[in-house]
Amino acid sequence: MNMPVPIKEDMEQLAEDLFSRSIARVQEAARHARIDPETLLRMSAPRRTVEVSLPLRMDDGSLRMFRGYRVQYDDVRGPFKGGIRFHPQVDLAEVKSLALWMALKCAVVDIPFGGGKGGVEVDPHQLSLAETERLSRAYVRAIADVIGVDRDVPAPDVYTNARTMAWMADEYSSVVREHAPGVITGKPVGRGGSLGRDDATGRGGYYVLKEIEAQRTWKPGNVTVAIQGFGNAGQHIAKLLHKDGYKIVAVCDSRTGIHAKDGLDIPAVIEHKNETRRLPDVGDTIDGSSLLELDVDVLVPAALEDQITAENAANVKAEVLIELANGPTTGEADAILHERGALVVPDVLANAGGVTVSWFEWLQNRAGTYWELEEVHQRLRKTMQRQYRTLHARMTELDAPMRTAAYAVALERLDRAHSATGTATDYR
Numbered sequence: 001m002n003m004p005v006p007i008k009e010d011m012e013q014l015a016e017d018l019f020s021r022s023i024a025r026v027q028e029a030a031r032h033a034r035i036d037p038e039t040l041l042r043m044s045a046p047r048r049t050v051e052v053s054l055p056l057r058m059d060d061g062s063l064r065m066f067r068g069y070r071v072q073y074d075d076v077r078g079p080f081k082g083g084i085r086f087h088p089q090v091d092l093a094e095v096k097s098l099a100l101w102m103a104l105k106c107a108v109v110d111i112p113f114g115g116g117k118g119g120v121e122v123d124p125h126q127l128s129l130a131e132t133e134r135l136s137r138a139y140v141r142a143i144a145d146v147i148g149v150d151r152d153v154p155a156p157d158v159y160t161n162a163r164t165m166a167w168m169a170d171e172y173s174s175v176v177r178e179h180a181p182g183v184i185t186g187k188p189v190g191r192g193g194s195l196g197r198d199d200a201t202g203r204g205g206y207y208v209l210k211e212i213e214a215q216r217t218w219k220p221g222n223v224t225v226a227i228q229g230f231g232n233a234g235q236h237i238a239k240l241l242h243k244d245g246y247k248i249v250a251v252c253d254s255r256t257g258i259h260a261k262d263g264l265d266i267p268a269v270i271e272h273k274n275e276t277r278r279l280p281d282v283g284d285t286i287d288g289s290s291l292l293e294l295d296v297d298v299l300v301p302a303a304l305e306d307q308i309t310a311e312n313a314a315n316v317k318a319e320v321l322i323e324l325a326n327g328p329t330t331g332e333a334d335a336i337l338h339e340r341g342a343l344v345v346p347d348v349l350a351n352a353g354g355v356t357v358s359w360f361e362w363l364q365n366r367a368g369t370y371w372e373l374e375e376v377h378q379r380l381r382k383t384m385q386r387q388y389r390t391l392h393a394r395m396t397e398l399d400a401p402m403r404t405a406a407y408a409v410a411l412e413r414l415d416r417a418h419s420a421t422g423t424a425t426d427y428r
């Protein structure tokens with residue numbers, strides 16, 4: 001059935017800025033996808049949004065309330081899947097956008113998961129370790145009814161990590177009174193985690209860049225790189241590229257940045273950052289926005305969304321951008337960068353290494369057997385290579401940004417699942 005559907009009217013109800021922009025980009029890409037318009041309508045709003053209030057007893061005996069969310073966007077291709085963010089700016093519109101991107105991302109790398117996302121509005125730097133643990137457990141208790149190994153599988157995101165996931169998995173097991181390691185991925189090795197999950201996001205971006213290196217016959221020693229955000233995603237790609245001889249000339253975190261035109265000693269920078277939680281005092285100081293405009297070959301945004309916008313896109317000089325962060329480039333910026341011939345490898349591919357290895361972890365948890373590290377790396381490289389080549393071919397055919405190609409491919413895969421499902425649930 002190919003009837004036009006009133007997507008626009010439905011959309012007008014969705015006032016939230018980031019989410020509306022995310023949907024607008026999906027609609028734009030849908031013009032290049034061979035799909036039933038009903039699929040687009042189905043993808044225009046999440047299946048379920050859950051908002052929870054979390055009372056937390058602080059170490060000093062006082063009580064504070066925190067707001068948390070879980071958004072379950074679409075599960076036609078498999079259980080909802082997506083990280084949990086602890087950040088002061090978390091809000092429902094952001095979590096909805098991130099959940100939509102997860103649905104697209106899982107389709108881009110063709111893994112059997114849908115899209116979800118969660119978050120708690122909190123500055124984790126203001127909490128003690130014990131308070132963070134209590135908050136993590138409270139969040140899982142609050143959403144325990146809607147998650148599950150075959151329903152919705154959370155993972156880490158900004159300011160949550162393997163330890164947070166271990167607390168959450170443990171709390172979930174207490175609630176359901178059974179062992180259920182597959183309910184959460186990104187757990188520590190030894191607590192059901194997979195080898196290779198810790199660096200999977202950065203490594204996935206690295207494998208994509210190796211494809212570009214081969215296409216463009218680059219010599220790593222001549223290629224300069226700047227990285228915005230020096231957490232899990234940023235540090236690991238830095239380490240892998242540095243090992244191959246790439247020149248990482250600048251990195252920054254939320255506090256400060258460092259710049260050295262002959263390249264930074266990345267292992268030393270990582271060691272200092274992890275010991276002191278600060279970047280070392282080497283090279284010149286650079287702020288985050290100047291870093292984005294450096295004259296480098298490769299720019300890796302690995303912090304937060306909306307960093308490259310209509311205001312600064314014309315000043316971005318990099319030839320290749322690898323979006324390890326989710327949503328760092330706005331639609332207008334994407335168009336400006338495409339116009340001048342820059343290649344923006346979109347988040348839905350560039351940072352999909354994390355969710356891909358999360359899938360490997362889930363498979364291992366369910367099978368009860370564990371893989372060697374080489375096997376994880378090999379499978380991840382194959383996935384990233386295959387999907388990069390698919391998107392590159394589609395991008396060339398469309399003469400559009402790679403994001404448009406990625407969304408078109410993802411929508412077609414979602415469409416195949418939605419079309420095959422039929423419409424019985426619409427009448428129930």
Ligand code: NAD
Nearest residue numbers: 158159201229230231232233253254303324325326351354
């Ligand atoms: P993280 O908490 O480990 O690190 C975030 C880093 O960004 C920190 O170094 C922080 O100081 C820095 N940062 C925060 N605000 C900044 C700002 N305004 N300017 C510069 N730096 C800033 O988080 P992460 O897991 O590395 O996630 C980073 C991005 O990658 C997020 O967009 C996240 O959604 C995305 N991502 C992460 C994973 C994963 O597996 N970790 C997977 C997919 C996508």
